[in-house]
Amino acid sequence: MRLKYSIFALIALNANFLSAETINLEQMSVTATKVEKATKEISESIAVVDEKTIEDKNILNIQDALQNIPGVIAESSSNSPSPRLIIRGAGLKARYGVREIMVMKDGVPMTDPDSFTRFDFIDMQDVSSIEVQKGPGSINAVNSTGGVIQLITKSVFDEDKNSIKVGVGNDNQKNVNLKLRGAIDENDFASFTFSSRKIDNSWRDNNEFDTTQATLKYGHIFDDESTIENELSYTESNLNLPASMTREEFEIFKQTGKQHDTSNQWQNSARDSKIVSLNSKYEKEVGNITYKPRFYFNSWEHYHPVTGLINDSDDNKVFGTDLEFNAAHKLFSKDAMFVGGVTLKMDKTNDSKKYQYRDIQTQTVTSGWPPSSVTQIVKTLSNEKGLLAGTEDSQTLLYGTYLMESFKVTDKLGFDISARVDKLKFDIDGNEITTYDYSTKSYKAGIGEYAIDNSFTLLSGKVGSTYAITDNTNIYASIAGANQAPTTSELGENEDLEKSQSVNYEVGLKTRTDDYSSDLALFQNFVDDEIIQIKDANGDSIYDNAGKTDKKGLEYNLAYDLTSSIQVGGAYAYSNFKFDTFNESVRGSLVSRDGNYMPFIPKNQYSLFAAYNLANGFKTRVTARTYGSYYMDNANTQKYEGYDLITDFMVGYEKNSHNIQLNINNLFDKYYASEASKDVYGIESYKAASPRMTMLTYTYKF
Template sequence: MIKKIPLRPIVLLLTQLLFYSVFSQDNNQDTLSTLELKPVTVSSTRIRSIETDIPVSVSTIQPPQFHNQQLSVKEVIEGTPGVFILNDNNFAQDVRISIRGFGSRASFGIRGVKIVLDGIPESTPDGQGQIDNIDPGFLGSTEIIRSPVSGLYGNASGGVISFETKMAEESFSEIRLSGGSFGFQKYQMTSGIKKNKLNNVAFLSHTRLAGYRDHSKFNTTLFNNKLTFSPDEKNKINILLNYNYSPEAQDPGGLTLDEVNSDRDQARTLNVEQNTGESVEQGRIGFSYIRELASNQSLQLSSFYTFREFYGRIPFAIIDLRRHFYGFNGAYTYNINKKALIKAGLDLEFQNDHRRNFTNEKGIEGTLIIDQNERFYNSGLYIITEYSPFTKMHLLLNLRYDLINIKGEDNYFADGDNSGDRSFDRLNPLIGLNYSLSRSLSIFANFSTAFETPSLNELSSNPSGSGGFNNNLDPQSTINIETGIKGRAWNKMLYSISLFRIETKNELIPYQLEDFPDREFYENAGSTIRNGVEIGVDLVINNHLRGKINYTYSDFKYKQFITDGNNFSDNRIPGIPQNLFYTELKYSAKSGFKLSAEFQLIGQMYAENANSVKVENFSMLNIRGSHTLSFEKWELNPFLGINNVLSTKYFNNIRINAFGGRFYEPAPKINFYGGVKIKLTH
């Protein structure tokens, strides 16, 4: 059991840091340590700003210098305060990412968190997000907004993860081969061209895995290409290509605790009989153009088109989904003077899904039960103002209006015509203030609202058993208040502390029914309250050692939730641990040898609304190392990693409110990976 963290020593430590940051003189020594800890510029707030000047909680993650397994994006964003990740080993369900609790309800994929790749949305306008087409090996920097910001991004923006893919620093060719436990194999090639006005990076990877549990095979092939062309200093063009083909991702299903104790490796019997799993094919093309109209004005245009073909076999049905997702964004930025900036933009996004569901007859299509076209259209108009009335004060004012139209056209009339449509409009503000007490310390506060509609998949999960939409579901709405500090101490430490309170009405909650086992339905809770504290520390110990320490405290409860005669008011929201602790230590030698260790402690959480099923806390230790051998134009880099060094027994995923007690998906014990990277510079 994790006991409550004693606050007194933490308060004393933070007081000392504040005192030092406010009253000490900045050290001007031009050391390696100082340079590495300088604040960076971020753009996930849709305007370029210095991270320490932004009045919201934003985390920036630079490309990893240490070789990880590169099996999922969890390895990139893990350890960020306020971020909790599950389900990175079941590739039929995708990684479940939650930020301050938003996204925890997802039975598959990502909900409530906006995913952006190279400025183009990966999340569909209805709030669904999949990242099976994002390979960690192709990523550059990553930015995470940890606050609800529908004022910036519209629907389902309880948080934002903005990925940027690699740019070529020089022309190069690279091959990386890796393998490991449970049949893990990965082959990838990267080629970069940097010449005059052209920068292009092409990436191809193939990954396969036999899986820790029975019936959990997975393989996928992924191609990415990013071309950047700057014909002159005033124009910049980006062309983005992405293609992903994953013909097999098996789903071993959830187990009861007795089944886990009997055999952790087993798959659920019904899942094997029904051959549960999925296949996915997805392609995307994106285009963006930036034009400097004058020294203080710029125009930004982007458009994209994505197709996705999904074929999923779940215990009770087979889902054949064809999706077309496309959109346009235009934005105009005007720097009024050195103290003020204004940006106005328009987002248009269109999602068209054709869904056909069949009964599952031992993995083969049976009777057609649903055939419908689903459409989700979102138009969003926003305006952002950044204003500095004084040198030390930064104001961020943002307002966005969204107009949403949802339509369902029923093509299956055996149970009547269940066609219908729904419309919503929302106005969401963001008001933030950042004040610099010194060059080493700033305080910030913000107020924002957000909203989240049910996704098309959630609307089509109708407890009546028929097609059409569940018209009893309403959007959830959120009010967020946040304050915190960001500082630097001894020129070797960057730290941030955020405190927040979030109130949500009509929170969307998953549940299952005895008449439809294994099928997820959704309902609106009355209201929830989230109170939390997030602490992040990055430090440079010396020129060879760097460290990171993060802690998150989450007090997330149902304020009012009464359903079917059950009163869950004052219970904790399931699927979110109250305590999260993460620390990492990295060592780099001049010889090219690198070693890192990361340790995390995941606190106790509940598996269902009644809070009668506890998932006990657990700890994890991962170690990885590599050695770089450099020659005239090429380098050889062997690497080795050990996951779960302590061989902890824990659960990779918790299926919230699962019927029959099938909450648990066991995770692998100690496992290994290794490989080599060969890079040639042209």
């Protein structure tokens, strides 16, 4: 109760303190409501990472862009563009990568219909801004209760200088980026972007990374002023995924900053991929209606050695369209906007294969009565393919429709009402010849031929309202809900999984002035049948519906211009996420976890920053972030203490067409875990965060 009083006192103090300030030209969102709108006018929590921040921090990975946003957890255990993302607890179930969160690029979903996201083919050096919507109910969010991350790339129609950027750093870091853009004639424009990155990560085993990306864009303005913009891109990415550590090995890492010769079985995990993508977006105004159809296609392949088996898939196709329109009209004698559209997306995989590891170290173990022997895998020696373990064909189809009405009743009071309905269908056929048995640490006979034919109807919607307390301060409230379907891999583990239902209640305060910006959000999120990952012995993941979870939280961030040259700010998130009802399976028995805290989510998380920019071109920026303690397991038997004030530093000088800057991440070279967990048998696992990384970058614009 004391916390609630403090929150509402903070709202009142902010409104009173800022009531006399002047109005600022604040950041705009172009995705939250599918039309351009000031973030202060949006009835939900939204964060915008602008182009200057991306450039100043020399952001090359999505986690570097998001890790200081309150309520967002962005951690990479491989020091590469393969982060684990969690928004307000959603995404926690992912073994790796992203679940329950929709990631989009220029309106095109990067997230598969079953909620899996590949970051391999997002070139952050072509991204001009990032918008993050938190919680369920977004008009963009298909099968995503956690929220939406929208990446907006540099449009071929926008005036922009050509540039070349080169960077070098420790651990053999190398980065090259070339951007060319120009007008072919008064109606035709083209741009080309090329990026190449490499890092050895020699401080630990099996963690080299390199990527090559090329993007060609072409845009045309028709005589009726309608436009079409096309993009063709190619990505080749090679990423070695490092092994986790035991508690004893983690203690060695904390002393030395090195991770070598660990005891983990799976020493040769990786994800090597090639991706070709094409998308086209058209925009035309007819009277008060604007039509915005989008069409996209991509073809991808990957070689993905993981725990137990090697995935080899080279025939994957994605087709999709989003047929959107906006209709401007009057309601209550005020300007209003109606947005509607239909979507269709199909993912098709042909003849995907799984293999046993060919090169392994084994040992024979005899146990039981009568005695029986089993050949256990002690360690992999390479990621070369062995015997065929299985084949699979799959097709995932998603189609739906959405609509939204945004209007004002008075000059101060506005509403956003949105809803969408989607159908998700899985059609999977396969043959499991052999599988890896976690209990015996060996391969065993599989289940043979199998088929999964399942479908889910997914509903989401939101009712939100904003009210202008003053000319520069708005208060908002919203109620939003959405369904989350299980993924194909989760259904393979448990065909009885049900879709979850997330309902979020939120109030907040947003202020924008000439020298001050702040956002405060207070929310409570109830989830029924939440899909939870259960860690079995040796890292095996089992999925189950948790019953009910209750997530309460507060998020606050601010930026303040002390002078025309100095800006300071910070962000804070308080998270109280618990299981209301959850029975966890332990050795075949159900154990109640009712009232326990959800693992990996700290109660307290905050960041601070200071930036200094002079008119003569000198600039510097310091950012520090702290991640509080959290429980390592559903049973709440042990905590990891998190980390304090991991500091990133930038200093640079920009003059005319030249820019040189030094970026140092983890300035004080602290050794800590990006993730710590504990399975139901008490076995601890730690994934190391990167020690100090330094890069010197030179950019020339012409």
